[in-house]
Structures are given as C-alpha cells and as structure tokens.
Amino acid sequence: MEDMKQIYIRIISLLILAGAVALGWFVLAQPEAKPFSLGLDLSGGTHLEYEAQLEGIPAEDHRSSMVALRDVIERRVNLFGVAEPNVQTETARLGQEERVFRLIVELPGVTDVEEAVAMIGETPLLEFKAQNPELSEEEFQTALNQQTQALLLDNIKASNPELADSIVSQQDEAVSEPFISTPLTGAYLDGAQMQLTQPTPGQMAGQPYIVLNFDREGGKLFEEITAANVGKIIAIYLDGAPISTPVVQQKITGGEATITGSFTLDEARQLEGRLNAGALPVPIELVATQSIGPSLGAESVEAGIYAGIIGFIIVAAFLILYYRIPGIIAVVALVVYTVVMLSLFKFIPVTLTAAGIAGFVISLGMAVDANILIFERAKEELAKGATIYDAMRIGFSRAWLSIRDGNISSIMSAAIIFMLSSSLIKGFALTFGIGVIVSMVTAITMTRWFLLSIAGKKSPQWLRTLFTSGLNK
C-alpha cells in the first residue's frame, strides 16, 4: 500500500518537473513572445503626477470627473504615439476629511520631461459655468467687472510686467466668483469645428467661430442648463478663463454650442485641433515628475540579472555541500519556484521595478528558509534513528507549523503595505506577497514530494550519510 503511494508521488514529482521545464521553455526562453513589463525605473521613461482641482464640484461627481479626466489624457497620450502608456487615477487622503485626487501618467521611452509636460499641457480645459445664484443682479455685475479687470491685469502682466506693477490693484475686498461650475465639461465634448461668419459689407472675410458638438449626455445637460438659465449668462471657460459669455435666449436642444471669441484665424484653427483631441473636465496641476534615462534603466536590469545569477550559484553550492541530497532537491525546487514566479510576473502581469525585484529576492529567501526548516527537522529525525522516508515525512510535518506562521505573518504585512502605500512600495508588496504565497505552496507540495519520491524504504548507512548535513554527526 505504502509502496503504491510512493509510486504515485514519484509520478507526480516527475510531472511537476516536466511541467516546470515546459513552462520555463515556453515562458522564459522566448522573450519575444511576451516580454516582461518593466517599470519606468528599469525601462527608462517619464512619470508625471497631476493633482486634479475638484473644488466646486459636488463630491458625488468626483469619481466620474476623474474617470473622464483619465480618458481624455489617455486619448491625448495615445495620439502622441507613446508605446504602452499608463494613465491612472489615485485617491489620497490627507488628514481626516481632505481627499486629493491624482492623475498619474507614465510614459515609457519618453525621457524628456519638458516634452512630456508640454504634450499633456496642450490639452485644453473646457468648462461651462452658470451665473452664481447667490449673487443679486447688481452683485453679479460687480463680480463680473472685477473678474474682467483681473483678467486684463493678468494679460498685461504676461506681456509687460513693469507696466502691470505700476497699476494698483483695486481689489482689496474679497471677490465673489461671478460664475459657478456646472456638470457640463469637456468630458462630454464629441468634437469641434471652426466656421466663419458671413462677411459683412466692407469685410474681407468672416469672423471665425467654433462649433462644439456634445455627445448625447452632454447635449441633454446643455439643454437642462440653458433651460434653467434663460436670460442669464452661460460662461464658457477655456483653460480657466472665460472666452465667451453669451446670454441664453432660450433653451437650446440638439447638443451644439458656439464659441464666438475674438480669435484670429490661426488661433481658431489651433483651438479646433486642441478641442478635437479632447478637452479636460477639470483643471490639473503638475505636482511631481520623474524621468529615468534609458541607459540607467538598462544598466539596472543587466546588473540585477548578473547579481541574481551569482547569488544563486553561491546559494546553490552552499545548499548542496551542506545538505547533500536534500540540498540538490532544494536547488531544483528553487529553480521551479523561480520559473513559476517569473511566469506569474509575465502573465498577471506584474510590472517589475527595482523595489519589486527586492520583494522577489526576499521571498526567494523565505522559500529557501522553508526548505532549510524541513531539512533540519528531518535531520533530527534521522539522528533519532528513523528511516529516511519517515524522517522526511515527519520532518516536513514538524516544520510546517513554523513555515505556516512565519509566512502568514509575511502575507499579512504584504497586504497591509499594498493597501497603504504609494506605487513604488506597492510594487514591492505585490511581488513579496505573491512570492510568499507561491513559496508556501511549493514547499508543501514540491519539496515534500521530491523528498518522499527519492527517499527509499531501506536506509543503508551510506544513503543516510547523503541525507544528513555536512557538519557534525
């Protein structure tokens, strides 16, 4: 009966080995088929972090605004032809109440921060604002005037800073905002066309204006907003400044709005192009940038692989010299473990960063530890005179509790770190957590089956020597 069991174990072990070799061959020996996804710190590229300014937008719309923002930027980045860009949103909590919404843009291969920032900065911010209902008509006029003056001053500042300094600002009192945000933003924009007005007599050509086409939802929103604001002003804000402030005559259906600013033909054409590439629903501010040159990344990968191979060879030599036959099994189990982990990294896929590789190395350490724990316990049993087969079996079951407790506490730590951390540390927690889970599974299954399949029922002295450690006894 026991003999039959061992035959099964041997068959399973052989199948595992064959499976590992096949996995290794298909996944790792053919790098072209599906390359590892490398983090920016290893592949080179630019990482930009923007903070979205959601003031004035109701909290329940924050999430959808961020999704719209991400989609617009993603479209923008794709237009630029960056290979495999990564655009994601992130929510961070500062203190109790304050929540910060961030947009993270990762551009592999783009190592010029200026270029990347400029490219995203081109995306226009389009907002539709309605008259602030808290202001009386008179107050609204004052606020509007003040806003106009402030904008004028800004314009002068941009072109002639000295002149601007000489103008004393009259705005000492707090200014109320003449307009408030509406749900209608660039997120609902389908497209834009530049058109020309009919030239009036005496004019060479018509004035350029821009027709905005909303998508269905945007059209509905526009209809509601215009219906609610008949006789009032709807301000169209471009990049944070009002460019057109038409008075609503009647409810507008059909999902079309026009911007009649005082642009030149060139400006209008440029704006048309920018709007067609997508318009931002909320303003964003650049808060962090990171760029890694391609050579630095490549060096890191090469040096990492080199260090890994050297480390592995020394560890393998140590395990085999010290633990003899179990040592060989441990090395085989480690190779299989590494193959499984690398395959998981490819297929999940896990983006590998320097920190992620560190997590993998540590989990490798835990995997070795599991083997060492089993061997040491088995050795004790051998010393007590058990047969090799029994020693391996009991050694495993004794070591299991330690392996389980140690690994569960590691998995718990990894989970906490993953939930709490910034993206860099997340990468570490992910590979570490996956690594520990996989190492626990491989220790329970592979190392045990391999050991049991090799250990025979008879245990002559020479074989016992090969199963005990190199030092003492």
Place this chain on the structure above:
Amino acid sequence: MSIIKNKFIFLTIAALLVVASIVIVAVKGLNIGIEFTGGSVVEVSYDERPDTETINQALASYDFRPSVQAFGEEGYIIRTRELSEADRGVLLAALNIDEQAPQVERLNTVGPSIGKEVRSKAFLAIALVVVAIILYIAFVFRKVSPGIEEDAEKIPSSWKYGFIAILALLHDIAIPIGVFALFQIEISSLFVVGLLSILGLSVNDTIVVFDRIRENLTTNKEEKTKESFAATVGRALRQTMARSINTSLTLLIVLGALLAVGPVAIQELALVLLIGTFVGTYSSIFIASPLLVLWNKGEKA
C-alpha cells in the same frame, strides 16, 4: 543554554547598539531624500566630467539651492529646491559646461504635499504592520500548553510573545537607521521598502524560535518531563540555531551579490537589507528568547 545564562551580556550589547543609533540620529540627523521633503534631484552624466567646483560655479548665480555630489564614473547628482518647468530648462542649460551638454539620466521633482503624504503613509504602514504582527502572534501562540510543573504561570502568556517579537523588531529597525544616519546616506522610499522587508524577515525568524519553544513545551507535557522554562528556551535555541544561521547565510549571500555587482539604483536597499538580516537573526536568538525568559521571571517574582 549559554545564551540564556549570559543573557544580560547580549541584551546589554543590543541595548547599547539601539541607544547608539538613537544618539547618532539625534546628533547627526537623517539625510532625508526629496521623496519625503519635496524638491528636485537631477542626475546627469558627461563624456568628460568637469570637476565639482566647476558645476558649483555654474549654478552659483541661480537660486536653486543646489547640493552637488559626484556619482559613479562620469555623473553628478544635483539636489535642489522644487524646480518648476522653466527652472528645469535653466538648470540644464547652466550645466552645459565647455559646450558639453550632459546626458540627463534622471530628473525627479516632488511637490511638498506629495512628500508629506509619502512620509505619513510610510509611518502608517510600519505602525499597522507592527500592530498586526502583535495580534497575530498573540493569536497563534494562544494555546501554548503549560509545562508539567503545576505552576502554570511559569509559562508566558501569548501576548508576551507578540510584544517581545516587536521589541526585537524595533531593535532591527533602529540599527539600520543609525547606520544610515552615521554615514549620512540618503533615505529614499526604497529605504522604507527595506525596513518593511526587515520587519517581515525578522518576525519570521522570531516566530521560528518561538514555535520551537511552544513545541518543546507541548512535548514536555506529553512526556511528563520536568524542565524549567529557561531550559526549554535554551533547548529550542540550540535546535533552531543551524536553521537560523543557514537561512541568514543564504540571504546574506544574495544580498551581498546585489550590493557588490547589482544595480546602483538598489544598492542602498541591499545595504539596509544586509544590515537588517544580520541584526534580525541576532535579535531572534540573542534578544527575543532571553527577554521571554526574563519577562517570565520578573512576573513570577
């Protein structure tokens, strides 16, 4: 047994090292990277590297508050205040020395709000992990069997295992921080990654020893062997010693290889882990177990 007998020697050494680390941090301070404080860091490389003085002079007329540090064979790392888009252009232009434009290897800018957040998240993560470990160990060791001796209070309650594991952990974290303060090595996010790994490794080490103590207590009970708690702990230490040393040794080999020939970007990380693995093993053997015996004795008296 000798470890338990000489526990005061080992505990004193450990306490001195921790105190020394705290003093060094208090006196020299930590060299905290821009990820936590906000600011910019630029890494450039030249075909023919000008000397540091030249770079300093080239930047002297701007208000970047630069600190210039030679890096590798041909590069410089320049840390500055937080740079705006325009500043970046000005800085890079200023670094064109003798018409030699440097290669920009890395250019990071972190706003102060992000820095603050990264900092508080790092603390929160470490604190939560510590709490979770105490709870977990207390839970796992809740059924430690009392020995054959009637006085069951001789066996520490499971909470003590948890708290002592954490004391050992604090020791393991304090020493790498002290070393980094001593040599003024920059503290980056990767350093925090390193500390978190040490937490994981060290608690694993400590659990293995505690586990053996638990098992010995159980077998003592089953076989009705009389043995003092100190002797049981001493035996567990002897039994796990080979495993502790061998496991650490394999990790030290891998980390040593990473430190010696691995990527420059993670050398600091390899260093933290190397120190942490070493002190983590030390603390499991020479601190955690003796403390367990000591605390237990104190309770009895």
